Amino acid sequence: MLMQDSGFNSYQQVDLDAQAASASPHQLVLMLINGFMDELVRIKGHIIAKRFAEKGTGINKCMNILTGLDSALDMEQGGEIAVNLHDLYEFAQFELFRASLNNDLNRxxxxxxxxxxxxxxxxxxxxxx
Incomplete structure (x- = not known):
């Protein structure tokens, strides 16, 4: 069973790599956000199941995605939209941090x-x- 899962995971990674290679910047942002949302669901499950090490790994992945999204913002040309997105990404990071500390599903x-x-x-x- 483990070998099958490993092969499937490898296939998924190759498929994701192929999608990313041909994606526009707009599509890449959506891929990152979708990956973030998928990981968020996993984090909730980890908290409910009291798998705290896995929760921590998931929180770290989400923080890295937020950092990547934030670093891609063009604050000079993006104007108010870029500033607002920066603030929202910062808020999400803070909430993730607090959720991780307290295993808080509401956050x-x-x-x-x-x-x-x-x-x-x-x-x-x-x-x-």
Whole structure:
């Protein structure tokens, strides 16, 4: 069973790499946000199941994604939108930190709401590009 899972995971990684290689910057942001949201669901499960090491790994992944999204912002040309996104990413990082400290699912719900709104905005933006 482990070998099958390993092969499937390898296939998924190759597929993800291929998608990323051919993606536009807009699509890459959506891929990152979708990956973030998937990991957030896993973190909730880890907290509920009291798998705290795995929770910590998941929190770290989400923090890294937020850092990547934030570092890609063009604060000079992005204007108010870039500033607002920066503030939202910073809020999400703070909430993730507090959720991790206290195993607080409500704080994860706050992060999920913020990131869902951001994803919807990016999806809407994609229809106008």
């Amino acid at each position: 994860l719900d706050n992060v999920e709401k913020v990131m869902t709104n951001i994803r919807e905005g990016w999806e809407g933006f994609g229809t106008h590009v």
